[in-house]
Structure formats: C-alpha cells, structure tokens
Amino acid sequence: MEHEQTYGRRPRRRGRKVLIGFVVLLLVLVGLLVVADRVAANVAERTIADEVRQQVAQQNARSSPPEVELGGFPFLTQVLDGRYERITIRLRDVQGSVQGDAVALPSLDVDARNVRASLETLRTGQGEVVAETVNGTGTISYQSLSALLDREGLTLGEQDGKLAVTAPLDVLGQRLTVTGIAEIVVGEQGQIALRFENLDAEGLPDVPIARTLLNNFARSISVDVPLPELPFQLTVREVVPRPEGLTVTADARDVPINSVG
Numbered sequence: 001m002e003h004e005q006t007y008g009r010r011p012r013r014r015g016r017k018v019l020i021g022f023v024v025l026l027l028v029l030v031g032l033l034v035v036a037d038r039v040a041a042n043v044a045e046r047t048i049a050d051e052v053r054q055q056v057a058q059q060n061a062r063s064s065p066p067e068v069e070l071g072g073f074p075f076l077t078q079v080l081d082g083r084y085e086r087i088t089i090r091l092r093d094v095q096g097s098v099q100g101d102a103v104a105l106p107s108l109d110v111d112a113r114n115v116r117a118s119l120e121t122l123r124t125g126q127g128e129v130v131a132e133t134v135n136g137t138g139t140i141s142y143q144s145l146s147a148l149l150d151r152e153g154l155t156l157g158e159q160d161g162k163l164a165v166t167a168p169l170d171v172l173g174q175r176l177t178v179t180g181i182a183e184i185v186v187g188e189q190g191q192i193a194l195r196f197e198n199l200d201a202e203g204l205p206d207v208p209i210a211r212t213l214l215n216n217f218a219r220s221i222s223v224d225v226p227l228p229e230l231p232f233q234l235t236v237r238e239v240v241p242r243p244e245g246l247t248v249t250a251d252a253r254d255v256p257i258n259s260v261g
Contacts, residue, residue: 045070063108064092084115087131094138094228106245108138110232112255134255136234140225140246145194149221156182158241165196169217171210176201178217190236190250192225 045068053066071086078084089112094105114132142156149156154167163182168175180199186192196218204210227236227248234250241247 063094066091082116082118084117085113087112087115105138105228105248106141108136108230110134110136110234112232128256131232131255132253134232134234134252136230136232136248136250138230138248138250139242139244140227140248142245145225145246148225149223151221154221158243161241163194163241163246165199165221167217167221169201169214171201171213172205172207174203174205176203178214180218182222184239184241184246186236186239190234192227192236192239192248193223194225195222197222 053063067090069088069090070084071088072078072084089110091108091110092106094108112131112134115129116132117129145156146154151167154165157164157166159181163184165178165180165182167178169178170176178199178201180196183195183197184192185195199214199218201214204214230236230250232255233252235252236248236250238249239246240249
C-alpha cells in the first residue's frame with residue numbers, strides 16, 4: 001500500500017515541474033519581448049532627436065542635444081496600430097536671434113499626444129505624421145529680457161507672481177531707484193509684450209517734469225519680446241512670472257510633425 005501511494009504522487013511532481021518550466025519559459029519570452037520593445041523605442045527616440053536637432057538648426061537657433069521619450073507601452077503595438085500615445089521632446093539652453101535681439105530659453109518641453117503615423121510612413125519616410133495636440137512649456141530668462149531692454153543696472157524678477165522691475169534713473173540731477181510692475185500682454189498670434197506703467201521712485205521731486213521723465217522711461221522699456229520661432233506650430237497662450245524666469249505656455253492642434261518620419 002505504501003508503495004502504491006508513493007507511485008501515485010510522482011506524476012503530480014512531474015506535472016508541477018512541467019508547469020514551473022512553462023512559467024519560467026513564459027517569463028523569459030516576456031523579458032525578451034520587453035527588451036525588443038525597448039530597443040525599438042530607443043532607435044525611434046534617437047531618430048526623432050536627430051530630426052529635432054536639424055529643425056532647431058534650420059531656425060537659426062541653438063540648443064543642447066534634444067532628449068526624446070516615447071510614452072505608452074508596449075511600443076511595438078503602437079507601431080502596428082499607427083497611433084502613438086505620447087512623444088515628449090526636451091530642449092535645454094535654447095538660444096535664437098530675432099532681428100538681432102538674442103532671446104534665451106533655458107528650457108523648452110514639448111508634449112505631443114495621439115500621434116498618427118502609419119507603418120508605411122515610418123518605413124519609407126513618406127507621408128504625414130500628425131499629432132492631435134501639442135503642448136509646449138518654455139522659460140525665458142530674466143537676464144535675456146534685461147539685455148533686451150538694454151538699460152544699465154536694470155533688473156527683472158518675480159514678485160508676488162508678477163513681473164517686477166528695478167532700475168536706476170537720473171531725474172533732475174538726482175540718482176533715483178525706479179521700481180514697478182509690468183503688465184504682460186499676449187497677442188492673438190502669440191506675441192508677447194511688456195508694458196510698464198505706474199512706475200515709482202522714492203524721493204521723486206514733486207514737479208510735473210519729474211513725473212514726465214519717469215513716464216518716458218516707462219515707455220522706453222515697454223517692448224515687444226521677440227521669441228525665436230517655436231517648433232511644431234506652437235502658439236503662445238499664457239505667460240506667467242516664476243522665480244527662474246517667465247514661463248511660457250504654448251499649444252497647437254492637428255500638427256504635422258514631418259521630422260518624425
């Protein structure tokens with residue numbers, strides 16, 4: 001009887017071994033698929049990064065090498081489906097020139113969602129690659145803005161969520177310190193303008209000509225901000241002062257991203 005019970009258990013052990021072997025094999029296959037998926041995504045990311053670098057150069061701008069990340073998993077199923085959940089492009093130290101005025105963006109992050117690109121388009125490089133929505137967030141340095149205003153000693157910064165200015169000014173033989181807040185205006189086409197009004201200076205003489213000189217100074221530093229051409233048809237929608245600079249938010253819809261192809 002004892003021998004019969006022992007003999008009856010052996011098939012169960014072998015069955016468990018087969019099951020364990022199958023699970024191990026499945027895990028190995030899944031691991032290989034994950035590796036293959038990540039390798040394919042890395043190749044695509046490097047290709048996109050190279051195309052973005054060329055686009056930046058064509059716009060007479062400079063930046064650190066673009067960083068590209070393809071979102072969504074698995075990547076290969078997105079290739080077969082022809083639709084990609086998300087493509088994130090990060091540019092650092094972006095510098096451009098508009099009418100001779102240098103404008104610096106220490107960072108520019110671009111987020112493209114629901115990108116449509118057929119497998120044939122990716123294989124041949126022919127056809128359209130279209131993002132349903134593209135959102136960009138960039139930073140304009142205060143140093144770059146101060147250089148644009150070109151007033152000795154002038155500094156800009158964030159104060160209570162607003163753009164504040166401090167600058168020296170000679171008024172009727174006195175050296176005064178001007179302070180005030182700028183109004184940031186975003187036009188319909190995404191143009192940015194700084195409008196300085198209601199400036200003040202401690203010790204300002206209480207005579208009309210002193211106030212006129214201060215108002216003239218305010219008008220002289222009220223300027224349009226020449227941004228470099230933003231990629232992917234991005235249009236500026238909002239500008240908010242932050243401690244590190246002016247944060248610019250831009251967006252676009254149904255954008256052809258030919259460089260991805």
